[in-house]
Amino acid sequence: MVTGFFVTGTDTGIGKTTVSCALLHTFAAQGKKVVGMKPIAAGSENGKWLDVERLLAASNISVTHQQINPYAFDPPISPHIAAQQAGTEIDLALIHQAYQELKNKADIVIVEGAGGFLVPINQSQNGSDLAQALNLPVILVVGMRLGCLNHALLTVQAIRAAGLNLAGWVANCTDPQMQVLKQNIATLEQWLNCSLLGVLPFDKKIDIQENVISVDIIKLQNCALWL
Template identity: 40%
Template sequence: MAKHNFFVAGTDTDAGKTLVSTGILQAANRLGLQTIGLKPVAAGSEETPEGLRNDDALKLQQAASIKLGYDSVNPITLAAAVAPHIAAAQVGRSLSADRIAALCRGSMMQRADLLLIEGAGGWRVPLNGREMLSRVPQLLETPVILVIGMKLGCINHALLSAEAIVRDGLRIAGWVANRIDPHMACYEDNLATLRGLFQAPLLGEVPYLANPTPEAVADCLDLSALLADVRG
């Protein structure tokens, strides 16, 4: 079973969860660790000769050192680029937190050093009329890595997300500041405010990257706090 399991959540859609996740995997690979990246639910996929494929899931598959089959990385692939419960309803499917958690547990049995489970959108993304995707890390009891998309309003988004994560009984193992707006006013002041308000360790500050790559993000990260997290 993987030694360190984490759920990667974002403060919003396009906060940079996949970019940061692939960066974390790359940084762990550099340390000689065995890594896995999962995207259990993905909405927004292209039809290929092999079936529906989601770009974020493909990036996670490529960045991991343990090469799982696509269906293990992304067992629930939905075509429409909308909220997962809507995309599923459009094709007559239903989503269940128990089922998603069970699919993740299968991959979590792999002998990996670090396993990431990337969410979809923000923390409160519906799966159905009564469950949110946040129920999955609750069932799996995985600590959370919070990716904060650094833009106007990010402090509010970050604090509300953190409050919800803690209220759900989960622990924030670390956070990453990902600058998605190169023209963000008072960037350093916002970062300093977040540093003062978050007790969890800052794993890295990712600058705005015109051509982002996992390697470039890995250069910005320090995984020591995650790897010391024996409760992960």
């Protein structure tokens, strides 16, 4: 049985945290113990990493910051460069250990990747290696804007080349002025060959707890790796 999902995106700042929180709230509403994990966070504001804080707030079990966020760096830059500047190197074994600790406490662990799927995390590994190490079904967040078709198709190609199960995708309407939005979503439904789990409307004041996005859990439960 699947005990979690890995949330990635077509770019950085594309809505991965919002979708991750939506998943946490949806599973929690089903009576499950849930926790969010951000293995690598880069970019703090006033000494806090907002993605981590949001995931922690959406979780319903008691965990430490260190467990859900083993690596946190101040500058909003690529993880491998941020780690270099901090005099350290990101170790997938340490992340996997933290994930196992969370897995032992929760029914569902939602892991949010850093940046795009192939962003480097150290000198020899990238986000794909992280996803493979955790071996979770992947949910792709697609930022709906000009160029998204190519970005989405390339990312899906990389996910499947890594041998990972693509459980579904979410359309995040990041550009309120995007032309032929519905046609672009329809094109991705045709070409991605996986379930569209939800559409996130453009809203600067989005509040996941008010169910502005309805994640289709039935489709997730029917994905191949759920059984």
